[in-house]
Amino acid sequence: MRKLFFYTKQQFFNFKAMQTAAGFKLLSMSQLLSSQKVGELNKNQKYYVDLSSVMGYTKTNDSQQMLFEQLFDSFGENIDFICDKMYEEDIKYIFRYIFDDFSDVDAASEEIIAEKETIIETPSRKRRIVDLNDKELDDFFKVFDASLYGHERFKEEFKKLVTAYRVFNKIGEHKILSLFLMGDSGVGKTEVARAIHKALGSRTKLAKVNFGNYSSHDALNSLIGSPLGYIGSDGGELLKRIQESDVGLILIDEFEKADSAVFNYFLDVLENGKVVNSQADEYDVNGYIIVFTSNITKENFRSKVSPELRSRFDYKGMFNLLTDTDKKKYVHFRVNQIISKYKEFVSEDIPDGLHDRVVCEVDVSKYKNMRDLNKKIKDTFVKLIGA
Structure with a gap:
């Protein structure tokens, strides 16, 4: 038996954007009215199939119910189902032998989003990890996990860190969650911050x-x-970047290239939970996540960064190269993502078997750097889309 999610008209486009970011593709049931069409779906792609378009037809054609019940047996575990809430009463009865669990999607309506956007400059309204309820936190980790490939051990440790941080932040004992990620260029350190940014x-x-x-x-x-x-005195880049953002997250890249004065400054930030600029403007970053990345080695980390600052980092870890298995999963995901965007913004007309052809041409064993791998994927896509 399967689960069906209901959405409202006001929720649909925000729900679509959120799930697309998490790697899902949305299809209408009208595109899949045969087991052959269902069989052509990519088993490595996650889908939401929308049943709304067939509800009017099934309501007036009872004889089609059996055909639909048989068709649902063709769908794999990579497919979930959604429907417009206006059909809730009818679909629960018509498809009573197909679905045994029903729930509403978790997506803000456009009116709520618009209201939030009008007050985005208010510091207390920034979306922080400590403000999420349990359902929102669960959704956060789903998007985070889908956006960061490999590094499974880090993902588990990050969940534990966030859980503890939310508790101790609320009782005033832990102001900032700080991560110090080390490793070679292109192994996914910066992607951690991007994944958190997307998940928030x-x-x-x-x-x-x-x-x-x-x-x-x-x-x-x-x-x-x-x-x-001083001539040209201003408030500095850090405060400017914080004020421009709508979430409680800061990325400090290539931290090893800073000097001792900067190290001491961030020691104070992590201790007091406040960013202060040269004009004495103060900004509260309590509840924030700060991700520091560095190409430094473990040995140089100890000699470069003072013991006082090292002790302030909640997580200190070395990021290694992804395995070939993880890289292959990433290629499947990235190709599906590119094809989906191409269909949405350029054209629905793409060559047959494009996904598999791109995947076959990308030899992941040749690429250690994920940036180089991503470039190969894009170059191969461009070559084959014009073939």
């Missing part, structure tokens, strides 16, 4: 500061602004 449902840019763009001698001034009285 952000509609703005990720608040990111990259110390690779600074020279060491002016890093702190670039971060928090020059002291008052």
Whole structure:
């Protein structure tokens, strides 16, 4: 037996956007009215099939009920079902031998989203991990897990960290959840922040500061602004990026390129939960997650970063290269994602078997860096879409 989810008209487009970001593809049942069509679906792709379009037909054609019941046996475990809530009463009865569990989707209506957008600049309204209820937290981890490939051990440890952090933040004993991720370029460190950003449902840019763009001698001034009285004095990049974001997340990239003054500054931020710039403007980042990334080795980490700052990081971990199995899963996911976007924004007309052809041409064993692998996927797609 299967589960059916109901959505309202006001929820549909936000639900679609959220599930597409999580790797799902939405189809209408009208596109799948034969077992042959169902059999052609990609078993590596997750789908939501919308039954709304066939409800009017089945209501007036009782003889078709048996055919639909037989057709549902063709669907695999990678397929879930949704329907417009206006058909709730009818579908529960008509498909009573197909579904035994019914639930409403968890997606805000467009009116609620619009209301939130009008007050997005208010610091207390930023979406933080500590503010999510249990259902929202469960959805957060679903999107996070789907957005970050491999690194399964880290995912489990991250869930435990978040669970403990939410408890101790509420009783005032843990202001910021800080992650320090080490490893070679392209192994997925920055993707952790992007996955959190997506899972929190952000509609703005990720608040990111990259110390690779600074020279060491002016890093702190670039971060928090020059002291008052200096020509061109401003509030600095960090506060600007925080104010532009709608979620409680900051990414500090290439942290090893900062100097001791910056290290001491972040020691204070992690301890007090406040960002202060050179103009004495203060911003409360209590409840935030800060992800620090670095290409530094474990050995250099101890010599470069002071014991006081090291002890402030809630998680310190080395990210290794993905296995070939994880890379293959990523290729399947990425190709499906590109094809879905291409159909939505460019054209529904794509060559037959495009997904499998792209996957076959990408030899994951040749790529250690995920950026290089992603480039190969895109280059292969462009070549075959025009073939």
